[in-house]
Amino acid sequence: MRREDLIHPFISGNKFRKLKYNLLQAKLENHDTLITFGGAFSNHIAATAFAGREYGFKTVGIIRGEELESKILINPTLKFAQECGMQFKFVTRENYRHKADVNFIENFKLEFGNFYLIPEGGTNEFAVQGCQEILSPKDSEYDFVCCSVGTAGTISGLINSSLPHQKVLGFPALKGDFLNDEICKFARNQNWELITDYHFGGYGKVNAELITFINKFYSDNQIPLDPIYTAKMVFGVLDLINKNYFPEYSKILLIHTGGIQGIAGMNIKLKNKHLPTIDTDV
Structure with a gap:
């Protein structure tokens, strides 16, 4: 990661x-x-x-x-x-x-x-330029690069700086198929795919299963995941591994895009809905 x-x-x-x-x-x-x-x-x-x-x-x-x-x-x-x-x-x-x-x-x-x-x-052309700097030449060892997708700027930058042998997988945090068009505005390569099965109901939507996953991941790895973006991507990648989506011995790089500040606000919403809250020391 x-x-x-x-x-x-x-x-x-x-x-x-x-x-x-x-x-x-x-x-x-x-x-x-x-x-x-x-x-x-x-x-x-x-x-x-x-x-x-x-x-x-x-x-x-x-x-x-x-x-x-x-x-x-x-x-x-x-x-x-x-x-x-x-x-x-x-x-x-x-x-x-x-x-x-x-x-x-x-x-x-x-x-x-x-x-x-x-x-x-x-997200604009300057944002994509900045996101192109997430990957460096040393990342050539990875076969797959995975990230969450909101407004398409991050994944577009990753696509542009990825290598021909790599595939970039995007996990949209929201419903809808408009993101393909947004990515095509900025992306120069075709080595990408959107995995649309892990939005948990749409933008800002979470459930007890996702919160339980976030808390267990934090307990096991001491890595906090935001519930809007990165948590959905990590959940999706691990589920795809269990379903044998990736070829054997694949090397997978997950991009943690931040967003931890949003946990405090999400916990307020979760408490109001009498749902489990997100554990974090942040």
């Missing part, structure tokens, strides 16, 4: 990779404000807020769900982002669907002035 979650305590995993070249580009274009999008427990919102404070940018988060405006102090992710100096604009879920529309985005200039836009999840 490649422990990308250990890169930085707050700009964790693939968020570090995705923000790296976006921040450099923002500086190059002389922007002092970053605007981005995210939900209630977004790893990307938390990472962008801290990166802004660390590297001298004002940050604005466009947050999905107007009802969250009154819940900042009880939401670990939003509270952290606010403490890092991020300003929020809460929008309805209906309006949030327009996050990629030019006119919708242009309206924010009236309120916040000029800004550098980072898409939801951080």
Whole structure:
């Protein structure tokens, strides 16, 4: 397992990779404000807020769900982002669907002035460039490279830096077949496949089986897994091993993309639903 979650305590995993070249580009274009999008427990919102404070940018988060405006102090992710100096604009879920529309985005200039836009999840060509650096020449020994998939930036970077003999497997954390088109926007190679059987009901969905798996994996290996992304991928890979999906003697590299900050928020939701919570010392 490649422990990308250990890169930085707050700009964790693939968020570090995705923000790296976006921040450099923002500086190059002389922007002092970053605007981005995210939900209630977004790893990307938390990472962008801290990166802004660390590297001298004002940050604005466009947050999905107007009802969250009154819940900042009880939401670990939003509270952290606010403490890092991020300003929020809460929008309805209906309006949030327009996050990629030019006119919708242009309206924010009236309120916040000029800004550098980072898409939801951080995925654009600069994010893919950063994620290409996850693999190095020493990783040529691996036959399979596996990662979770959200907005397709991480897997696209892995595909671009993988070698011809390697296969990149993506485990979507959400339902839907649109991710194939998103990957094709950025990926230069064809050595990849999406394994769509391990989303556990969709984005942000978990059940007792997944929580039990996370806790056992942590107990056995002392490696925390976030329930939204990496845990579903690891569960899937181990299940495929048991089903003899991989040829004998295959070498498999799993990419831990971070997201541990989201465990606190997930545990609040689990307690409210009277489900088991996630064990972690983080």
